[in-house]
Amino acid sequence: AQKVTQAQTEISVVEKEDVTLDCVYETRDTTYYLFWYKQPPSGELVFLIRRNSFDEQNEISGRYSWNFQKSTSSFNFTITASQVVDSAVYFCALSEAYGNNRLAFGKGNQVVVIP
């Protein structure tokens, strides 16, 4: 069974601070995909990144960066120099590589950026 754990429920930061969201996953598959989605107050999930299990390179996209550590089954997400627009719920998700690619979501991290 697949499981995604996002331990921090709500995180408040002051604008321009960095914030790191932890994601730990469990799977028996050797091939799988990891995702991060952003859900702003409007409700729509916005795709941020997909990483396959064979690609352990870290990635940076603007103020966002991701650290994939297969040895610790973690896929952490850092927002650098946070802005008020970053206030949202962030979900980490895991997908099986075969079949219907069903997504297992973590509980989400509510990020509140205080101006």
Add this chain to the structure above:
Amino acid sequence: GAVVSQHPSRVICKSGTSVKIECRSLDFQATTMFWYRQFPKQSLMLMATSNEGSKATYEQGVEKDKFLINHASLTLSTLTVTSAHPEDSSFYICSAREGRGRSTDTQYFGPGTRLTVL
């Protein structure tokens, strides 16, 4: 990027009525669509997986007679909540998988439908 729409965005209905929610992939064909529900301050819970031209696969605990899913074309899936009750009030989100079933496909999500049953 791929765009998925949902209609309506918000619906209020009386207890006992049925409500249909549409999910469309606007600029790609989706052989597979997924339906989720999300309660306030909680995560997304997968309800069912819908493959075009075949019956939906429901997750454990989801009543298939209560939540009717139809995926008649490569760009449209519908979820009908039959005989809705207040406990069915929730945020319903669909997603569509771009591609034709490859392992590299990504799910793109619709904006969600907020259902309130009075």
